[in-house]
Amino acid sequence: MQVPQIKYLKALYSSNANLVFIGAMVFLSLVINPAMLFFLVAGQLGLLMVGQLGFVQKMLQSGFEREAKLVQQQKENQLAMALPSSYQSDFQSLKGLCQEIERRAIDQQVDKTATLTLGGLVEKLDLFRFEYIQMLRAHSLLANRNYKQLQSMVEKEIKKAEQSLCNEESGQVRVAIEQNLKILQQRLSKTKQLEDLVRLIEARLQVVRNSLQLVQDELYSMTTVRGISEMVDGLLVNMELSDEFRSSYNELLSGENTALSSLDMTGRGNFNTELNSKSKPQANKLQY
Numbered sequence: 001m002q003v004p005q006i007k008y009l010k011a012l013y014s015s016n017a018n019l020v021f022i023g024a025m026v027f028l029s030l031v032i033n034p035a036m037l038f039f040l041v042a043g044q045l046g047l048l049m050v051g052q053l054g055f056v057q058k059m060l061q062s063g064f065e066r067e068a069k070l071v072q073q074q075k076e077n078q079l080a081m082a083l084p085s086s087y088q089s090d091f092q093s094l095k096g097l098c099q100e101i102e103r104r105a106i107d108q109q110v111d112k113t114a115t116l117t118l119g120g121l122v123e124k125l126d127l128f129r130f131e132y133i134q135m136l137r138a139h140s141l142l143a144n145r146n147y148k149q150l151q152s153m154v155e156k157e158i159k160k161a162e163q164s165l166c167n168e169e170s171g172q173v174r175v176a177i178e179q180n181l182k183i184l185q186q187r188l189s190k191t192k193q194l195e196d197l198v199r200l201i202e203a204r205l206q207v208v209r210n211s212l213q214l215v216q217d218e219l220y221s222m223t224t225v226r227g228i229s230e231m232v233d234g235l236l237v238n239m240e241l242s243d244e245f246r247s248s249y250n251e252l253l254s255g256e257n258t259a260l261s262s263l264d265m266t267g268r269g270n271f272n273t274e275l276n277s278k279s280k281p282q283a284n285k286l287q288y
Helices: 005-013 016-031 036-050 054-081 085-107 112-142 147-167 171-221 225-238 243-254 259-263 268-276
Strands: none
Touching (some): 005 036, 005 054, 054 085, 054 112, 085 112, 085 171, 171 225, 171 243
C-alpha cells in the first residue's frame, strides 16, 4: 500500500516529540532569548530532511499499516457482535481459515519478491474478511422478510389505488391518489430488487463457501506465495456484485437505505402478522 509523502511528513510533525520540542523552543524564546526561534526553524527543517529517508518512511508505513489493520479488526468485531450467533460462528470459521492461509504463506516466504507478495496477500485477506462479513450483515438484514407476500400486498394496494383513482371526481383528491400510487409502484420495484439482491447474496455466499473448501483442500499443496495470492484473488472475484445491485447493497450497508423501513410502513397491520410468523435467518456454518 503506497502512502502519500504528505502523510509521512504529517506524522512526523504531529508526533509528540516534535510538539514538545516546539513548545519548549517557544517557551525558551519568550523567557530567555528570541534567538531560540532559529533553533525551532532549524529543527523543523531537519525533520523535513529526516522525512525523506527510506528507513524512516518504512518505519512510519509499518505504523500506518498496523493502525489500519487494528481499525479494520475493530470494525469486523463490531459488525460480528451485532449479528446473530449463527452468522458469528460462520465468520469466525472464515477468520480462522484466513489466518491459516497467512501462516502457510509466511512458511513459503523465501526471498524479497515473496516478501512483497506476502504484504499484498495480507491486504487481500483483510479485504476478503471485511467483504464477507459485510455480505453476512446484508443477508441478516434482508433474509427475514417474505418478499413474495410483500409484493402481493403492495400489488393489492396498487389495484385499490387505481380503482379509487378511476372513481374519484375531485381533482385534489386525484392528485393525492396519484402520488400514493407512484409511491406504491416504487415500493413494488424496490421489493423486487431486494428479493433479487438477497438471492444473489445467498448464491455468492454459497460460491465462496465451496471455494473455501477447495482452498482448504489445496492450501498445503501450494509451494509459492504467488500461488496462494492468486488463490485469494479468486476468492475476491467470487465476492463481487454487479453494478446493478451494488448501489442498493452499499446503501443498505451504510444505513442510508430507507427501503427496508418503507416495506413495513404501508399496510403495517397486514404485514406484521406475516413477517412475525417467518423464522429468523440462519447462516450456514462453514465446515473446514
